[in-house]
Amino acid sequence: MTTVPAGHRAGARYRSPVRRRRRGLLGRQPLGLLFSSPYLAFVLAVFAFPLGFAVWISFHDYFFAAPGAEVDRPFVGLDNYRDVLGDPDVWRSFRNVAVFLLINVPLTVALSLLLATALNQATRLRTFLRVGYYVPYVTASVAVVGVWLFLFNSNGLVNRVLGPLAPDPSWLINSTWAMPAIALYVTWKQLGFYILLYLAALQNVPRELYEVAATDGAGKIRTFFSITIPAVRPATVLVLLLSTIIGANLFTEPYLLTGGGGPNGASMSPVLLMYQLGIEQNSPDVAAAIGVILIVFVLLIGWLQRRLAGGDET
C-alpha cells in the first residue's frame, strides 16, 4: 500500500485563488485550447456564424443589398415560416426528398455493406475493384449525369433492355419514376465512399470471432448476420447519418438530371427550392426558413436512426 506524505497532501490541497480561477477558465490542459483553436475558429467561421445568420435572416424581411444601401429589414416573426409551411411546393419538395431517402439510405447501407464484405474477402483484383467502386464518387456529377441521361432517356439503353416494360413517359420525365431514378443514381455514385467506410470497419473485426463461429458450425450467412453486422454497427450508424445528411441536401442531381426539379416539381428538393428562392429570386429570408426546417428534419431523422440502429452507441 502506498502512503502519501502529509506535507504532500497539504501541498496538493493548497491552490492559489488566481491559479484556480485560470484553471477554471482554461481547463486542465490550457495547451489543448491552443491546439484546438484553429479548428474552433474554422467551425465558428464556416458553420456557427452562417447558421446563426441563417436563423436570424429567417425571422426578418431580408434580401441581399449593396453595402451602404439604405434598406429596411424589419423583424417579421414567424411570417417566413408561415409562408413556407403554406406553400404546397415546399411540402412537395420535402415529400420528394423523403421518397429519395427511403430509397437511397437503405439501398446505400445494404449494398455498401454487402459489397464491402465481398471485397474484404476477395483476394484477386481487390485494388482494381476498390478503385472501380470509388471512381464514380470522385468523378464530377456534371460528367456522369450526361451518361445517365443517355442511359435513361426514351431511346436509352435501359428502355431498350426493358422493351415494353419501359415506363411511358420515360424515367426522368415521369412524375412517378423521376425521384426513384435520381435515388438510384445517387446510390450508385456515392457507393464507393461508403464501401470504404465499411471496409475500414471490417478490418477491425477480430478474426477470432469468425473462427469461433466457424468452429460452432455457423455458415456464411449466419456469420454475416451474427458477427459482421453487429461488429460494424458503429460504421452502419455513420453510413446512415452521412447518407441521410447528404441525401437531404440533394441539389446537383435534380438540377442537372431532371432540368431543375422536373417534371412539374416531381424531383424538386428543398435545397434546389432554396437555390431558386434565395439566389435566383433574391428571397433569402424564405429560403433560410426552409433551410432551418430542413435542419430540424435532418436532426429528427438522425436522432431516430441513432435510437433505432445505434444500440449501445446511443
Added chain:
Amino acid sequence: MQRRTTVNVHNARETTARPAAAAGMALAVAGALVLAACGGGDGDGDNDDAQAGEARGDITIWYSNNEAEIAWGEQMVEAWNAGHPDEQIEAQEIPAGDSSEEVISAAIAAGNAPCLIFNTAPVAVPDFEKQGGLVSLSSFEDGATYIEERTGDVAAQYQSADGEYVQMPWKSNPVMIFYNKEMFAEAGLDPENPPLGTHDEFLDTARRLVSSGAAPNAIRPAPTSEFFQSWFDFYPLYAAETGGTQLVEDGSATFAGDAGLAVAEFWKTLYDEELAGREQYQGDAFADGEAAMAIVGPWAISVYGEQVDWGAVPVPTSGGTPPEETYTFSDAKNIGLYTACENRDTAWDVLKFATSEEQDGKLLEITGQMPMRQDLAETYPDYFAENPAYEAFGEQASRTVEVPNVPNSVAVWQAFRDAYSRAVISGEGELGQTLQDAAVEIDDLVGQS
C-alpha cells in the same frame, strides 16, 4: 459494478458538458458577429453617391465571355484608353458562375461590382435595383435624352416603375424560327417558302416533317423548368399573337386571355402529338439534326452557318401576321452602371462611347447582334447589304417585346414556367384554368414591393 456505472455516468456528463459549453460560446460569438454584420449594413449611401458622382478616373468593366463580344470589348477598350490617359478602363470577362445574374448579384452584395457590366439581363434589373446596386442613368443631365434618342420608342420598355432608366438598352437578339432546308425538302416541303405563317400551317408542317421521317422532332425547345426557358417557346409567339404585349402590363398578368390560350394550345399540340420532345437534349438539337426547327436569334447565323443549310422566318401567329408586323421576344442584354463605382462620370462617358454610332456599328459587324438603336437598317445600310442573312433580324429588331420590368421579375417567370411545364409540356390539368391560376399568382407577386 455499481461503482463502474457511476463513473461512466460522471464521465459522460463531463464530456457532454464541455461541447455544450463550447456550443454555447460558439453561438454567443456567432450572435455577436451577426449583430455586428447587421449593424454595419446600413451606411450613409447618399454621401457616397454624391462624392462618387463628381469623380473621374480609372474604371473597371465586365463584358460577356463569348468570343465575339470579347473581341468587340477589347477593341472598344483600346479605342477609349488611347484617347483618355487619365481615365483608363480595366476590362475583364464576367467571372464564371451558374449565371451572370448570380455573379452580379453577389458582386453587388459584396460591394465589388465593377463600374459597368455589358451583360446585364433586363429580367434581373428590378432585383439589382432593389439591392441598391444600380445607378439611375436618368440622374445624369443628358441620361434620359441620350437613351431615348438612341433607342427610340422601344426604350420605354426599359424604364423602371418610377420612370427612371437604371439600365441602358444595348443590344437585342430578336428571335425567329430557324429551319433546316434539307429536312424540309426531304419532307416534300418548299424550303424557300415554308408554310409556317399560321399555327395551323406550322402544325401541319411539323406533322409532315416527323411523319415523313425527315426529322425526329419538328422543333425541340428546352422542356426544362428554369425560369428563362419560356422566352424561347411561349413568349416570342405570345408577343407576335398580341402585337407586342408584355407578359405583365399595368401590374397585371396579360397571358390568361384568348391570345395566351391560343399560343399555349399550339405548343401543347406539338407536345401531345410528339412533334416536340419532352426530354432535355444534351447538345444542340438543331445542329445535331434532332430537330428541323429552332427558335434562335441572329447569333445563330455564325453558329449554324457552316453546319446547316438554314432559312429564317418570323414566329407564327394563329391568324398569320405579315412579317413586317410580327413582334417577337428581344433577348436583349443591357448595360448597367453599378453603385460600387467611384468614378461615375467617367463610367457614363464610357457608356455613351460604347453605344455610339461607331461602336454600335462595330458591335454589329463583330458579333452579328443588333444594337438597340432606332432606324437600325437605315443607320448601317452597307452592313445589311453585305450581309443579307442578317437583314430579317435587323428588320425584326424594331418590333421586339422585352420581359416586363416589374418587382419579383424572376419569381414571376418561374411561376409562369411552372404552370406552363405542368399544363403544356406535361399536359396535366385544364390549360385555361392553369393559366388563370398562374395569372393570379403573378398578379400577387407583382403587387409585392
